[in-house]
Amino acid sequence: MGLIVQKFGGTSVGSVERILNVADCVKEESQRGNQVVVVVSAMGKTTDKLVNMAKEISPVPNRREMDMLLSTGEQVTISLLSMALKEKGLEAVSYTGWQAGIVTEPVHGNARICKIKTEVIEKALQAGKVVIVAGFQGITESGEITTLGRGGSDTTAVALAAALHADKCDIYTDVTGVFTTDPRYISQARKLLSVSYDEMLELANLGAGVLHPRAVEFVKNYQVRLEVRSSMEKEEGTIIEGEATMEQNLVVRGVAFEDEITRVTVLGLRNSLTSLSTIFTTLASNHINVDIIIQSTTETGAANLSFSIHTNDWLEALNVLEDHKAILGYEQLDAENKLAKVSIVGSGMISNPGVAAKMFEVLAANHIAIKMVSTSEIKVSAVVEEKHMLKAVEVLHEAFELEK
Ligand code: ADP
Ligand code: ASP
Ligand code: MG
Numbered sequence: 001m002g003l004i005v006q007k008f009g010g011t012s013v014g015s016v017e018r019i020l021n022v023a024d025c026v027k028e029e030s031q032r033g034n035q036v037v038v039v040v041s042a043m044g045k046t047t048d049k050l051v052n053m054a055k056e057i058s059p060v061p062n063r064r065e066m067d068m069l070l071s072t073g074e075q076v077t078i079s080l081l082s083m084a085l086k087e088k089g090l091e092a093v094s095y096t097g098w099q100a101g102i103v104t105e106p107v108h109g110n111a112r113i114c115k116i117k118t119e120v121i122e123k124a125l126q127a128g129k130v131v132i133v134a135g136f137q138g139i140t141e142s143g144e145i146t147t148l149g150r151g152g153s154d155t156t157a158v159a160l161a162a163a164l165h166a167d168k169c170d171i172y173t174d175v176t177g178v179f180t181t182d183p184r185y186i187s188q189a190r191k192l193l194s195v196s197y198d199e200m201l202e203l204a205n206l207g208a209g210v211l212h213p214r215a216v217e218f219v220k221n222y223q224v225r226l227e228v229r230s231s232m233e234k235e236e237g238t239i240i241e242g243e244a245t246m247e248q249n250l251v252v253r254g255v256a257f258e259d260e261i262t263r264v265t266v267l268g269l270r271n272s273l274t275s276l277s278t279i280f281t282t283l284a285s286n287h288i289n290v291d292i293i294i295q296s297t298t299e300t301g302a303a304n305l306s307f308s309i310h311t312n313d314w315l316e317a318l319n320v321l322e323d324h325k326a327i328l329g330y331e332q333l334d335a336e337n338k339l340a341k342v343s344i345v346g347s348g349m350i351s352n353p354g355v356a357a358k359m360f361e362v363l364a365a366n367h368i369a370i371k372m373v374s375t376s377e378i379k380v381s382a383v384v385e386e387k388h389m390l391k392a393v394e395v396l397h398e399a400f401e402l403e404k
Contacts, residue, residue, distance in 0.1 A: 002167040003125070004029055007039040007135065007157035011174040012231035013077050014044035022231065023084035025172065026130060030090060035125045037164065039135045039157040040081055042073025047136075047150070063108035067137075067147045071097070074134035074153070082132050092130040095120065097137035097145070102156065104138035104146045111146035112214070113138055113155065116163040133160065154215035162222035169224050171211065172231035177238035178203070178210055180402040181255040181393055188394075188403040192253065194239045199253050199345055202379045206343040207258030216240070251348035251355060252400040255393050259386050260311040261291075261339040263371060266321065268331025271303040279305070279321070279328055286320045288313045291341075292374040292383065302331075308372055308383060311337055339371060340389035343381040344396055356380045362399040368392050 006029060008022050022040075029036050041047075050069050054061040061069075078094035085092035101117030124131045135153025138146050148155050154171055161169035175183055176191055178200065183189040195203070197220040204213040210228060219226045219240055229237025269275050276295065283290055292308045309317055314335055321333055349355045356373075359380050363370055368391065372383035384392050397403065 001033050001035060003035045003037070003164060005037045005039065005157050005161040005164070005166045005169040007153060007169070007171045008041065008231055009153065009171075009173045010041040010044055010046070012172055013040050013042075013081070016080070018231075019043075019077070019080050019084050022081060022172075023088050023090075025231065026081075026085060027088050027090055030130055034167075036130045037121065037125070037160055037166070038081065038130060038132045039153055039160065040074060040077040040132065041135050041153040042070075043077055046073040046076070064144065067108045067145050070147050071134070071137040071145050074136055078132045078134045085130055085132075090130050091128055092132060093124050094132040094134075096134045097156070098139035100131075100133045100160075102133075102138035102159070104140060104148070106140040106142065106144065106146070108144075108146055110149040111138060111140075113148070113159045116159060118163050121160075121164065148214070149212070151209060151212040152214070154212040155218065158215040158218040158222075158224055158226065161224045161226075162218055167225065169219075169226050170237075171215075171226065171228045173210065173228060174231070175210065176230040176233055176235055177228050178208070178240075178254075180253065181397055182208065182210075182257070185390055186255075186393055186397055188397055190403055192238050193236070194241055195253065196243055196347055197240060198378060199347055200240050202343070202345045202376070203254050203256045206256035206345065206379065206381065207341070208254065208256040211240075250346060250400075250402075251352045252344045252346040252396075252402065253348075254345050255342065255396050255400075255402065256345060257340060257342045257389055257393050259340040259389055261308050261341055261383060261386075262311045262314040262317075263306055263308050263336045263339055263383065264314065264317055264321075265334040265336075266305040266328075266330045266332075267334065268298075269303040269305055270329035271297060271301050272329075275303070275328065276305070278324075282320055282324050282328070283317060286316065288317050288320065292372045292381070294372060306372065308339070308341070336371070338386040339383050340386045340392075341381050341383050342389060342392045342396065343379050344400065345379045347378050349379070350377050358399065359396060362395050363392060366391060366395050368395075 082094040104111035
């Protein structure tokens with residue numbers, strides 16, 4: 001007998017009918033003789049609706065209360081699924097994050113899981129029950145409810161699979177696997193049979209919303225066997241594994257993209273040893289996440305600095321920099337909104353020079369100007385105007401022959 005963790009996302013549990021469909025899927029796994037732990041998200045767009053309600057009351061809602069609110073979404077699904085399983089003749093029990101022993105750091109809105117006290121779940125499994133756990137939530141040592149960041153139910157599932165030493169974790173979603181790029185926007189996208197941990201980590205971090213980036217970190221660190229597959233169609237999904245065994249000859253394996261990026265430029269920065277550290281320490285202490293950073297020195301010895309941030313943060317970033325103008329010692333601030341980041345990812349890049357050059361050539365040939373660039377061993381990202389984002393994805397997808 002094996003132990004399988006199954007996770008069903010928002011669309012997959014979006015209605016009573018869909019929850020009954022999930023119950024059938026869980027029953028099938030259980031009838032194969034496996035112990036089953038099921039992690040579910042809130043139904044459909046519930047989390048978005050809760051966020052919007054909160055914003056109608058408070059423009060910047062209290063973070064603790066936000067977690068209290070958002071954690072209710074998943075609690076609806078676990079109880080309904082448990083009822084559905086009981087109706088189908090299975091013994092089942094639902095647990096919220098804290099009941100399931102999911103302990104997180106004391107950070108509201110984006111907490112990391114520190115440990116999972118698995119006794120309650122193990123006891124229920126031994127009693128022959130299917131265990132249903134609310135995704136995306138946990139509790140701090142001092143008893144405060146936390147959430148794991150948007151899309152965090154994937155992380156709950158993978159963390160449980162690691163803690164329970166599950167044989168496999170299946171992420172059921174509304175697409176049939178991980179594609180070369182988002183199939184909702186690019187019709188030529190092709191399903192990948194396997195993706196390596198490192199490629200998946202880059203894709204997830206660079207905007208491929210199909211998996212929560214922290215879930216991929218867990219998969220890599222604990223060597224969890226993970227498959228991403230459809231909750232509606234029976235076909236095979238995508239395996240995330242150490243080394244992608246298939247299609248290894250492809251240099252680029254996927255294109256990821258994200259919009260709502262802002263570039264902030266700080267002109268005429270006193271080029272002292274500490275000016276960079278002061279700027280980024282100030283931004284970090286205000287919880288502003290910075291992505292790409294470019295610095296250049298002018299003939300006068302002053303420095304110009306550009307960095308990219310999420311557009312949600314730009315007003316706050318400008319306020320912070322203006323408030324600290326005297327200490328930072330710069331001449332002028334500038335910001336450009338409506339930007340997007342398009343990235344190509346593939347482990348084959350390490351041994352294939354010229355990939356970045358080809359990317360830039362393709363974008364130039366399509367009259368798409370590049371505003372910023374960043375690279376790692378297995379990815380190249382270019383910041384472009386938001387209006388060119390999908391075109392850039394499409395031409396790169398074609399140029400690197402990803403549809404084949
Ligand atoms: P769930 O609610 O099941 O967690 P998500 O909406 O979080 O589902 O993730 C699935 C979505 O991820 C798909 O509908 C698709 O639009 C998007 N997506 C982005 N990049 C990719 C990709 N490379 N492969 C597959 N899906 C992707
Ligand atoms: N319900 C949460 C969200 O919408 C968590 C998840 O679905 O993974 O972000
Ligand atoms: Mg998701």
